[in-house]
Amino acid sequence: MSDNQTVQVRYDNKIVVYFMMATLIWAGAAFLFGLLAAIQLAWWPANMNLEWFTFGRLRPLHTNAAIFAFAGNAVFAGVYHSTQRLLKTRMLSDKLSWIHFWGWQSIIVAAAVTLPLGFSQSKEYAELEWPIDIAIAVVWIIFGINFFGALYRRREKHIYVAIWFYIATILTVALLHVVNSLEVPVSFLQSYPVFAGVQDALVQWWYGHNAVAFFLTTPFLGLMYYYIPKAVNKPIYSYRLSIIHFWSLVFIYIWAGPHHLLYTALPDWAQTLGMVFSLMLWAPSWGGMINGLLTLRGSWHLLRTDPIVKFLVTAVTFYGMATFEGPLLSIKSVSLLAHYSDWVIGHVHAGALGWNGFLSFGMMYYLIPKMWGREMHSKSMMNYHFWLGLSGILIYYISMLASGITQGLMWKAVDGTGYLVYPDFVETVVKVVPLYWVRAFGGLLYIAGYVVAVVNIVKTICGAEKLVNDEVVTVAVKAEKPAADHEEGAHRKLEGMVGTFSVLTFIAVLIGSVIEIWPTLSIHKYVPQSQAIHPYTALEQAGRDIYVSEGCYTCHSQMIRKHPSDVLRFGDASTISESMYDHPFQWGSKRTGPDLARIGKKYPNLWHFRHMDDPRSMVEKSIMPRYSWLLEKKVDYYSLRKKLSVLRMLGVPYTDNQVAEADRWAEAQADQIVADLKNEGVEIKRDRQIIALIAYLQSLGQKNLTNSEALSNIELAPGANSSTDKEGGEE
Amino acid sequence: MTNDENDKLLDHEYDGIQELDNNLPLWWLWTFFGAIIFGFIYWIHFSLTGDGPSLDEELTRDMAKIEQQRKQSSQAASGGASSISPDQLVAMGEKIYKANCASCHKEDGGGSIGPNLTDAYWIHGADVGAIKQVVMEGVLDKGMPPWKAILRPQEVESVVSYVISLNGDNVKDGKAPQGEKVE
Numbered sequence: 001m002s003d004n005q006t007v008q009v010r011y012d013n014k015i016v017v018y019f020m021m022a023t024l025i026w027a028g029a030a031f032l033f034g035l036l037a038a039i040q041l042a043w044w045p046a047n048m049n050l051e052w053f054t055f056g057r058l059r060p061l062h063t064n065a066a067i068f069a070f071a072g073n074a075v076f077a078g079v080y081h082s083t084q085r086l087l088k089t090r091m092l093s094d095k096l097s098w099i100h101f102w103g104w105q106s107i108i109v110a111a112a113v114t115l116p117l118g119f120s121q122s123k124e125y126a127e128l129e130w131p132i133d134i135a136i137a138v139v140w141i142i143f144g145i146n147f148f149g150a151l152y153r154r155r156e157k158h159i160y161v162a163i164w165f166y167i168a169t170i171l172t173v174a175l176l177h178v179v180n181s182l183e184v185p186v187s188f189l190q191s192y193p194v195f196a197g198v199q200d201a202l203v204q205w206w207y208g209h210n211a212v213a214f215f216l217t218t219p220f221l222g223l224m225y226y227y228i229p230k231a232v233n234k235p236i237y238s239y240r241l242s243i244i245h246f247w248s249l250v251f252i253y254i255w256a257g258p259h260h261l262l263y264t265a266l267p268d269w270a271q272t273l274g275m276v277f278s279l280m281l282w283a284p285s286w287g288g289m290i291n292g293l294l295t296l297r298g299s300w301h302l303l304r305t306d307p308i309v310k311f312l313v314t315a316v317t318f319y320g321m322a323t324f325e326g327p328l329l330s331i332k333s334v335s336l337l338a339h340y341s342d343w344v345i346g347h348v349h350a351g352a353l354g355w356n357g358f359l360s361f362g363m364m365y366y367l368i369p370k371m372w373g374r375e376m377h378s379k380s381m382m383n384y385h386f387w388l389g390l391s392g393i394l395i396y397y398i399s400m401l402a403s404g405i406t407q408g409l410m411w412k413a414v415d416g417t418g419y420l421v422y423p424d425f426v427e428t429v430v431k432v433v434p435l436y437w438v439r440a441f442g443g444l445l446y447i448a449g450y451v452v453a454v455v456n457i458v459k460t461i462c463g464a465e466k467l468v469n470d471e472v473v474t475v476a477v478k479a480e481k482p483a484a485d486h487e488e489g490a491h492r493k494l495e496g497m498v499g500t501f502s503v504l505t506f507i508a509v510l511i512g513s514v515i516e517i518w519p520t521l522s523i524h525k526y527v528p529q530s531q532a533i534h535p536y537t538a539l540e541q542a543g544r545d546i547y548v549s550e551g552c553y554t555c556h557s558q559m560i561r562k563h564p565s566d567v568l569r570f571g572d573a574s575t576i577s578e579s580m581y582d583h584p585f586q587w588g589s590k591r592t593g594p595d596l597a598r599i600g601k602k603y604p605n606l607w608h609f610r611h612m613d614d615p616r617s618m619v620e621k622s623i624m625p626r627y628s629w630l631l632e633k634k635v636d637y638y639s640l641r642k643k644l645s646v647l648r649m650l651g652v653p654y655t656d657n658q659v660a661e662a663d664r665w666a667e668a669q670a671d672q673i674v675a676d677l678k679n680e681g682v683e684i685k686r687d688r689q690i691i692a693l694i695a696y697l698q699s700l701g702q703k704n705l706t707n708s709e710a711l712s713n714i715e716l717a718p719g720a721n722s723s724t725d726k727e728g729g730e731e
Numbered sequence: 732m733t734n735d736e737n738d739k740l741l742d743h744e745y746d747g748i749q750e751l752d753n754n755l756p757l758w759w760l761w762t763f764f765g766a767i768i769f770g771f772i773y774w775i776h777f778s779l780t781g782d783g784p785s786l787d788e789e790l791t792r793d794m795a796k797i798e799q800q801r802k803q804s805s806q807a808a809s810g811g812a813s814s815i816s817p818d819q820l821v822a823m824g825e826k827i828y829k830a831n832c833a834s835c836h837k838e839d840g841g842g843s844i845g846p847n848l849t850d851a852y853w854i855h856g857a858d859v860g861a862i863k864q865v866v867m868e869g870v871l872d873k874g875m876p877p878w879k880a881i882l883r884p885q886e887v888e889s890v891v892s893y894v895i896s897l898n899g900d901n902v903k904d905g906k907a908p909q910g911e912k913v914e
Binding site for chain 2: 082085086088156158160161226229230235236237238239240241242244248263268269271272273275276277279280282283284286287290294327414416417418419420423424562563564567568569571573601602603604605606607610618619620680
């Protein structure tokens with residue numbers, strides 16, 4: 001065999017272009033949904049009194065579009081482009097590439113249809129229902145086969161650092177998605193997660209945090225490692241830094257999930273691990289930033305002259321900022337101030353708009369001229385895009401930082417006499433509404449930049465002479481032995497062994513996952529009997545399904561933290577047992593409105609009735625949308641039999657009778673609420689959604705064994721031992 | 732940064748991308764080690780030895796402190812109670828009533844979700860003690876929330892005074908009488 005052979009390789013450019021176009025289109029959707037959601041918080045009538053576009057349904061649509069449609073397609077474009085070139089091979093199969101492309105776009109369309117219709121699991125960034133979850137898993141595996149197939153057929157013995165990050169991405173996202181989506185269907189578009197309460201909380205935030213890590217960080221680091229040296233034509237700053245920061249990042253990141261649950265009912269040991277691993281994550285994250293930025297040494301002048309470099313370098317800078325702020329927010333005392341507040345919203349947008357957004361646009365500005373063989377239509381438009389976008393991000397971030405700190409301080413303020421300074425929650429809402437306008441303006445600027453980009457890109461493409469063609473290149477294939485006669489380092493050897501490399505990566509993410517999640521899976525076994533709680537009645541469960549479907553968690557938490565300011569405002573700190581039958585958990589992550597963990601019995605049924613119909617009739621300055629359709633839409637009581645039987649299968653202790661006659665049980669309790677409302681002068685039929693929702697809200701924080709009210713509702717169940725007729729004793 | 736880059740340029744090349752092999756920046760290494768050392772000590776203190784307070788212990792301690800503050804301030808307030816006249820008390824109560832009570836009992840006290848406060852009928856008793864009890868502890872079965880965690884003792888006094896001042900107004904369009912008549 002000679003030392004060098006040459007081979008002709010045909011790179012698939014068409015798939016890259018398709019993914020780029022999908023990125024651009026979905027970016028517009030994600031941004032517009034975001035802008036509308038921002039305006040809704042500033043001005044509640046923007047909810048338009050339409051159930052499909054209330055904030056609770058729109059917010060998941062916005063986050064899913066931004067993460068999976070915009071960022072996801074950008075990642076795929078970059079991965080398909082750079083992988084072929086780094087491995088000197090076409091992807092394994094064109095067919096798989098196109099199944100991947102169209103499969104992913106169909107999933108996005110399915111999400112865009114089902115989320116506004118209220119089919120949601122209300123688990124953050126995993127809201128989509130089970131048929132779509134299965135589709136995601138299948139398409140992701142197809143992507144994996146296509147990618148690993150290409151790896152297998154590579155014509156480059158060693159794999160470059162970008163490929164390491166792609167491997168970590170594909171393996172870990174598959175693991176996260178599958179475990180967090182374990183659910184049992186009750187109907188075509190509804191399911192209950194197998195985990196409940198604290199288990200579900202831990203699994204969900206293990207997923208949620210690492211979706212940020214392995215969907216929005218590792219693939220983008222891979223893109224950075226390819227497109228920055230390409231754009232500036234300089235070598236990567238440090239190979240050994242790549243090694244250290246890659247392995248430490250994938251090993252440490254997976255542990256950090258519990259920092260979303262500080263001061264909650266999650267056991268202390270898990271919170272402590274979540275915090276310390278988040279702090280340890282700071283340096284590994286900055287390793288990526290250093291390698292990106294210092295690659296520019298000697299080429300800093302490009303920052304003035306080359307818009308692509310502006311986008312890429314600003315993206316990496318935002319990455320550095322967000323990964324410094326992340327560990328900061330994970331410190332328990334900082335989290336106490338910032339959690340549930342707008343600070344976190346600001347934090348994620350610095351990451352999403354700055355790091356993911358700007359890196360994607362920078363990459364596209366690099367790719368488009370290559371794909372169409374033509375310079376960008378206008379360099380100054382690229383600069384306009386940059387400055388509009390950058391001002392947008394800064395205005396967005398600063399306004400949300402200010403809002404978040406304001407909220408945190410007002411919520412926490414307890415004066416020297418031991419009382420809350422701002423006991424009225426709505427005071428703290430009204431205070432930050434002006435900042436919601438500022439945030440919306442920031443978003444608008446970012447969108448303006450996007451519009452300029454679209455015009456520029458369309459003009460570039462229209463002016464191109466040829467359509468995208470496959471690129472045929474002649475590549476040199478090195479012989480197995482390295483030309484130089486020196487020993488390979490251990491890691492270099494590993495880079496030649498893709499299977500071993502992948503297994504080690506998978507083990508690295510598995511260690512933290514198992515250590516944190518495993519003990520929690522059996523935690524409910526250890527809840528003392530004396531602290532056990534009643535499961536929801538059939539009607540309450542029906543109401544809970546409505547709560548979940550409307551996305552109430554996007555504004556209301558159900559977790560009173562172990563801190564005096566929370567306890568004074570909302571009541572005793574939430575316990576593990578109280579949510580032990582919650583499939584899914586609804587602890588929430590945001591308090592645009594007050595916590596609801598102990599809202600039960602705080603107000604009469606009539607209050608909730610009027611408040612859901614028109615929140616401002618009860619709380620004058622409320623910014624909550626109206627939910628008048630709950631007074632019209634019906635509950636399918638019959639389906640409760642199936643629902644309760646599935647829940648029983650998952651461990652909720654319903655009796656045979658309760659399951660078999662769940663509908664009658666629900667109707668009996670609904671009759672009581674209807675009667676109570678009638679007493680107060682409101683006529684409503686018992687099959688309306690509002691009745692079930694009232695039952696659920698009234699049960700929150702009221703399910704302790706000692707609670708007689710909860711017991712009387714249990715006794716309503718047909719076949720229960722005691723008399724079902726309790727009318728005599730009421731009122 | 733005067734190092735000669737070419738010396739460290741690795742012989743590998745991927746699609747034209749080369750890598751240097753610069754040493755890890757010292758400050759970066761120390762950040763990393765520092766976080767690991769801190770994390771380890773923190774973990775030992777709070778998880779392994781249990782020397783650090785648990786969140787439950789912290790909460791109990793802080794709540795006890797707040798209880799203490801409340802006691803002290805109410806003692807101080809009762810010492811100087813004469814500083815506020817009954818009229819001032821009612822005026823203060825009106826403000827608190829409008830902010831917290833009016834959404835259910837109406838601005839004029841005529842009642843809506845909650846009962847009419849201006850008629851002669853009382854569900855839980857008409858004397859100061861009974862009304863104060865209802866404001867402080869609430870009536871959970873009827874949806875009257877407890878206010879003792881939110882309102883200061885003097886604020887409770889004031890709102891009770893205001894409610895008593897409303898009584899006898901018998902406003903038009905008030906809610907139908909509930910409870911027993913108290914002459």
